[in-house]
Amino acid sequence: MKGSRILVVEDEEKITDIVKAYLEREGFKVGTAATGQEALEGLKDGVDLIILDLMLPDIAGEDICRAIREDSDVPIIMLTAKSEEEDRIRGLGIGADDYVVKPFSPRELVARVKALLRRTKGLKKTISFNQGDLRIDAARFEVTKGGKPVVLTPTEFKLLLNLAERPGQVFTRLQLVNAILGYDFEGYDRTIDAHIKNIRHKIEDDPRAPSYIKTVYGIGYRFIGSPDEN
Ligand code: CA
Numbered sequence: 001m002k003g004s005r006i007l008v009v010e011d012e013e014k015i016t017d018i019v020k021a022y023l024e025r026e027g028f029k030v031g032t033a034a035t036g037q038e039a040l041e042g043l044k045d046g047v048d049l050i051i052l053d054l055m056l057p058d059i060a061g062e063d064i065c066r067a068i069r070e071d072s073d074v075p076i077i078m079l080t081a082k083s084e085e086e087d088r089i090r091g092l093g094i095g096a097d098d099y100v101v102k103p104f105s106p107r108e109l110v111a112r113v114k115a116l117l118r119r120t121k122g123l124k125k126t127i128s129f130n131q132g133d134l135r136i137d138a139a140r141f142e143v144t145k146g147g148k149p150v151v152l153t154p155t156e157f158k159l160l161l162n163l164a165e166r167p168g169q170v171f172t173r174l175q176l177v178n179a180i181l182g183y184d185f186e187g188y189d190r191t192i193d194a195h196i197k198n199i200r201h202k203i204e205d206d207p208r209a210p211s212y213i214k215t216v217y218g219i220g221y222r223f224i225g226s227p228d229e230n
Helices: 013-025 036-043 061-069 085-093 106-121 154-164 173-181 191-203
Strands: 005-009 029-033 049-053 076-080 098-101 126-129 134-137 142-145 148-150 170-172 213-216 220-223
Touching: 005 013, 005 036, 013 029, 013 106, 029 036, 036 049, 036 061, 049 061, 049 106, 061 076, 076 106, 098 106, 134 154, 142 191, 154 173, 154 191, 154 220, 170 173, 173 191, 173 220, 191 213, 191 220
Parallel strands: 005 029, 005 049, 049 076, 076 098
Antiparallel strands: 126 134, 134 142, 142 148, 170 220, 213 220
């Protein structure tokens, strides 16, 4: 979690300075933006979490939030002076993950940042391989190959994810059965072969010369896709 990049969007310099200092003390990398325009610019560099003030001089925080949500799942904590329940609910309705009401304690904000990063870390995970050729979205159970959606059965998805999360590692058929079907699975471990065959037909350009799931003769399988950065 240390080193996570946080963008603080707030036009009140005093608040920005305090929040930045507290976050940096915890080892976060902090960028700041004083306007909505700057915020949208700052996002292009890639951030792990956004602290977004609702009241900004140019663009309303709600609108920035909506704009961000059009193409990003980045966690957002809203800072709001509006304390009415309605506004809070609306804040979450437009895609904020959490909100903090002003005046707030910086310590509490830092705690919320950490909690949200923990909560979203495993959830919004997309892993991709071979320059984006194969993408696996673990939260949405979605897979794309060459930008096109691939329809996998739940078992196929679990099997692929299990292999792809540990590129290079060799799994025996029994390990895979246990990992995806559970210990009470009554089938023969060669069932895995049938699933692998189906997955290959869906994600490999040439299922006979796979570039993702390789057979390790006499043992099992290994994922050989090359993970993309981030
Ligand atoms: Ca403000």
